[in-house]
Amino acid sequence: MSVLDRKLLRDLRRMWAQVLAIALVLACGVTILVLAVGAQRSLEDTLDAYYERNRFAEVFANVRRAPDSLLPDIRALPGVRMAETRIVGQVVLDLPGLAEPAAGRVVSLPDFGDPALNLPMIVAGRPPDPDRTDEVMVSRAFAEANGFVPGDRFAANLNGRKRVLTITGTALSPEFVYVLGPGAMLPDNRRYGILWMPRRALAAAFDLQGAFNDVALALTREGQAEAVIPALDRLLAPYGGAGAHGRAEQASHVFIEGELTQLRAMARILPPVFFLISAFLVNMVLQRIVSLERGVVGLMKALGYSDAAVAGHFLKLAMLVAIIGIVIGWGMGSWLGRGMARLYTEFFEFPYLVFQPRVGSYATAAAAGLLASGLGALQSARRAAALPPAIAMAPPAPPVFRRGLSDRLAAFAGLSQPSMMVLRGITRWPGRAAFSVLAMAAAVAMLMSASFFPDSLDEIIDTAFFEQNRQHAMLILAEDRADDVVEDVRHLPGILAAEPLHAVPAILRSGTLSRRLAVEARDPDARLSRVTDAAGRPVEPAGSGIVLSERLAERLGVGPGDRIEMEILTGRRETLLLEVSGTACIHFGLGAYMDRAALARLLRKPPQVSVVNVAMDPAQADALYAAAKNTPGLAGTVLLFQTRASFRATIGENVLITTMVYVVIAVLITVGVAYNSARIQLSERARELASLRIIGFTRAEASYILIGELMALAILAQPVGWILGWIFAYAQVVSFSSDLYSLPFVMNPATYARSSLVVLSASAFSALIVRRRIDRLDLVAVMKTRE
Amino acid sequence: MAQPIFRSEGLTKVYRTGDVSVHALRGVDLSLYPGEFTVLLGPSGSGKSTLLNILGGLDRASGGRAWFADHELTAMSDRELTRYRRDHVGFVFQFYNLVASLTARENVALVTEIARNPMPADEALARVGLDQRMDHFPAQLSGGEQQRVAIARAIAKRPDVLLCDEPTGALDSKTGVQVLEALNAINSDLGTTTVVITHNAGIQAMAHRVVFFADGRIAEVRENASRARPSDITW
Known part of the structure; x- marks a missing residue:
């Protein structure tokens, strides 16, 4: 190993905390890429082979x-x-x-x-x-x-x-x-x-x-x-x-395809964010290293090392950081991949599903990681290579500060000199400050897009089970029957109310757009099961019109007042021309709703019943269940309180896991950014801070300058993060929306607050770690060493 | 007399920082000869370091010409200058410029790894009397020892010329003498042409040739008939 490489390894060991902070952010990108691509390929291959x-x-x-x-x-x-x-x-x-x-x-x-x-x-x-x-x-x-x-x-x-x-x-x-x-x-x-x-x-x-x-x-x-x-x-x-x-x-x-679509989206959207942030971190840290090592750069050149060798030295450092991140990411990706495969076997019935690490996905992730880190390092490496040796050997000129508009404003506001130092620190390196803000904002946004989920699901449960499907059970009939079946059901033990529903398999068409689904026809006074709009108001089909879910209306490109074709897939297979009388807010499936009597009139038949929705007396549930088991003509029952409970339990567990993963990711990003910027500021300002201490500033006052800048950036990141988070969450709602489901967009103030709290705490934590170093500054030594 | 190893004609150097122009060299004509120990003397800002940097291929002149043997330094590309430094020049700096994370031996190896015909790092360190401290990091060495590591590093490539910018500037008299002895030994044992910049007028006594600088020009060149031993020099 050459001595330069040995120096590199020692530098790496000395800066282990900073290196690790960057490597972990990069590892997130690698993990997700390995995980999503691996899971997607495993699922596809398993499916292909099985099919x-x-x-x-x-x-x-x-x-x-x-x-x-x-x-x-x-x-x-x-x-x-x-x-x-x-x-x-x-x-x-x-x-x-x-x-x-x-x-x-x-x-x-x-x-x-x-x-x-x-x-x-x-x-x-x-x-x-x-x-x-x-x-x-x-x-x-x-x-x-x-x-x-x-x-x-x-x-x-x-x-x-x-x-x-x-x-x-x-x-x-x-x-x-x-x-x-x-x-x-x-x-x-x-x-x-x-x-x-x-x-x-x-x-x-x-x-x-x-x-x-x-x-x-x-x-x-x-x-x-x-x-x-x-x-x-x-x-x-x-x-x-x-x-x-x-x-x-x-x-x-359809469900497996839906899962695959999500995996593909995950592999496309998230990793670039992490790679971008790690490129920025590498860039920021390496810039500082190069300016700290000006002397070494000059020396290498004086000794006759070529420009390429100098640039290569710093690029190698970036590559090593990337390699650490890649190895961690590979490990995490494989581990999570196996976990994901286990999760799939809970939801999907496969004879075998092995999360098989694909060489390709590992190689792609590694290449992306190296590229990100390399791009981040390029600017500094080139600057080091271009530094003329005689200049490199001399101490760097102090950074040029200029009085700008912000200074005049600050002076007007009567800011103290330390606050002025904080402000100038930010305005002196606006690019660095802006990217720090953006990266921390990305952390806020990720938290928001994860934590809006439970709120959205609460809204779904609220709408689906408490506004719309309020029946206790659905009795599904083996075939359509006349209205007297409702009377029969009313006579079963424990039935408090019974309402008929007629489900008709049909294709709805508007021009070239069409969807196949069961159109549900209810009675106008139905109370147990009904459809509502986004504000929770009941929506009734007017006359012989049809009410569509908002998503279905969108898929068919129609709105209230437009006409659509309904091709009925049973009986005489008639095609009806219907007017869309309104839209409803439905989260499960694509819904279409009619008046039962109106549909019967159009079909020139007496009204039909395919499902009886019932409200029941819980005390007599067992008697009702026993009767249901022995009732001929019943194809199945759905107990909605059970559906609701299992929905809550399953989704709740997944949400918990997802939220935890996102919190970990957001903390990694924040610490990666905050810790590295604080360390860099400390290194840039060590002499200044030591001088302040010598002239009588307390530790707290000196720390304020460092922590002040970091926390000012973290606070600036919050509103940006809220906007980004709103966009991320909205994008999720859009990408999640399929013919099977839709997520309501729910953004509670608590979501903003929680996300900000996590990111601000993580920044404060990073700042405090670095603050301990300020407390330990050896004032004499700092003043004696040459910059 | 032998052909000069360094020669310059009308060498000038102007630094511009912002609106200010500083004339560091205002036309320097100089010849230095192989195997000589030359001392450059003069007040701060008189142009000594600038000349040394140009002769060492670290900096470029604004005007005039300079040669190393038959090679015109002022006509070389960056790549050629790098090659020149790698093959011919050893540098010693006032602040040693050791890499803090490398041991004494590894700091010397920085050079031996890329030089064409280097001496072993151990031998270079032995020549400056550091054979017992080779595995120490810079922070574990005294200032004089650090400077001797820097000298060992400079001579390990068997350079034709050894350029030293204030090698004793940061040292006390006792350790300074050890450094001067090391330089003197290199000059006499290996015949390496040595150019030393100093503020310390006492050092001129050990030189073959003394060049006095003032205000970017050579004020006087003096040849010593007899040379003092480093141990006789005090400051």
Whole structure:
């Protein structure tokens, strides 16, 4: 090792705290890049392999009842490589040890051999015997949540007939990586599961002998889902086809895609912020080092070292800082990556999900780190290289201060000389001061964009559960029924109120824009479940008009007064022309709402009921649950207080983790900036401060000049941070908004205060560490050493 | 007489800081000869250091010409000057200019690592009497010892010329003499042309040649018929 390199290592060790402060900021960027890119790639690769190996279908369609003889026609459609028909249904389950009814989606397995598409992967046990009607294979998550093992039994209400089923095995399926029950907002594996049963048994139970109600297609290499879907729809229409869709609308796939989109956004937006701040810190520290080491620069040149060698020496220092940050970031990224993979296995049902560190993501992160640090060092390294040796050997000229407007203002305000020193320190290096302010503002902004989240979620809970969905439970009917079903429900034990809701699968269209969803029709006096606007006022569809959620209106590019087409996907598949009568503020899904009687009039049918919303007497809950488990025609129940509790618990835990991560990040940034600027100011002002002490300033008075400048910058950073934070949070709201969710933009004063408090405390803490050095200044030694 | 190792013709140097111009050299004609021990004497600001910096390739002249042997220093590019310093010149400064984070031996190694034909760092330190203190950091050495490390560092590359700017300026008389003895030994043992700037008129007694500076010009050049030993010099 050359002596210059040895000097470098010793310098590094001497400045370890400053180096570490920079390296940690850089490490944040590296961590996030490794984490986000790694998680994204792992997820993508796992998904690709899983989809491929277990033959995940590309087009899916539901139909009321189509004859098996239609299958050859489907297979003959251009672009179709493979087609398989199935029977699927919703069932209500009576699970041992669970008072309330659970629900499940039952899917048929072929009579002979394995399914050609959507092949379940058996984890334990075996598939049910095709000849048995009382055997079932269940999804792994459902079995685990309920403690089921093969051989256990539970009761199921199969299309009105209650039957005790024996579990023969557990399995996973690419179709059900993310499982959400009807009306649920988060996975609930205890109360909702996937059940696989032999086709023969289901055909008998659902009265579908020689027929199917679900079909899945795989396409040829040239096949396009956009071309196949309309053709398939035409074939299925006479049999009650509910409209085919591709993977882009397959529930499980959509959620995973949403997660991938977030990861991609995270990898794109956050790391540059950290790299920019670390470049700035390297720049600031190296500038100071070069001016402290002027003598060494001059000496190296006098000894005959070339300009490149001088510049290289300082660049190497920056590279070493970067390498420390990169190594820390790699470690943190890998560790968090494994944690993230664990988190994914909680939400997603993968047969395997290994966070596999990609060489590429590590290399990219390292390259970005080195580049940031190198760019930060470049200016100082070049200045060192350009310093003429004779000048470098001489002590530096004192920095030029000029009296400017701010000085006149300060003099007018009667600032003390120490305050004047603080002010001039800031105005003398405006670039450095500005960037310190910006970096600390970025820390404030990050905290705000993390801590606005819980407020936003509170708002969601408030709107979704206390303004809009105030029913205790939703009873989901297996098929649409006439109004008398509401009367039947009212007679169940413990029911205080019951209101009907008619859900109609439809495609809403405006020009070339369209969305597929279930349009909900309610009665005008509905109190249990209603829609409201952003101010919490109920919104009622006027006459035969339709109310759209704000997001849906935006997606379709329409507003109140515009007309849209509604293509109904069931029954006679009519297309209605409706006027948008208003918009509502809905956070879950894209909602569209009509008046039930008006919809019935348009369809020339008596009003229909698909869901009964109920309010219930908690004291009689068990009796109601027992009745629900035995009620034929019920496809499932959703208990909203449970949904609310699990939403709060799951989201709450995630928010806690996220908030902690952001606090750590913000503290790292603040300490990185504040500690380094304080150290640099101390080094620049050591002689001044010592002189002040000699002429009789107290330690506190001398410290004031140093800490004053730092805290003045930290305070200046707050309003900038608030503005940035507002923008960050707003950008998050926009990027988070999808067809599945929207986040309300809620910014409470407490969010501003909390964020500022963290950053100001971290700056004060850094200042106090450096202040201890002022207390220890050796006054005589400082005055004797040459600058 | 031998060909001069340094020669200058009408050398001038003007520094401009802000609105002020300082004429550091106002036309210097000088010849210095190989193997000689030359002392430059004169008050502060008389131009000694400026001349030394130009001869050492650390600074550029504003006018006139200067040669090192056959090479015209005033015509060299920055790259050539770097090469010249690396291969031919050893510097000793008033404030030693040691790198604080390197030991004595490592400070010398700074030079031996890049020089073409260096002497081992240990040998250079032995020549200045520091063979027992090689692994000490500058902060652990006295001022005189630090200056001798600087001399060892300067001679380790076996330079043709050794340029010393006030090498004893920061030292007391006793340690100053040790430094002068080291310089004298180098000059006589290795035959290195040595140029020493000093305020201390006593030192002129040990020189072959003494150049008196005043106001950016050479006031007088004197050759000593006999030289004093450093130990006889006091201040």
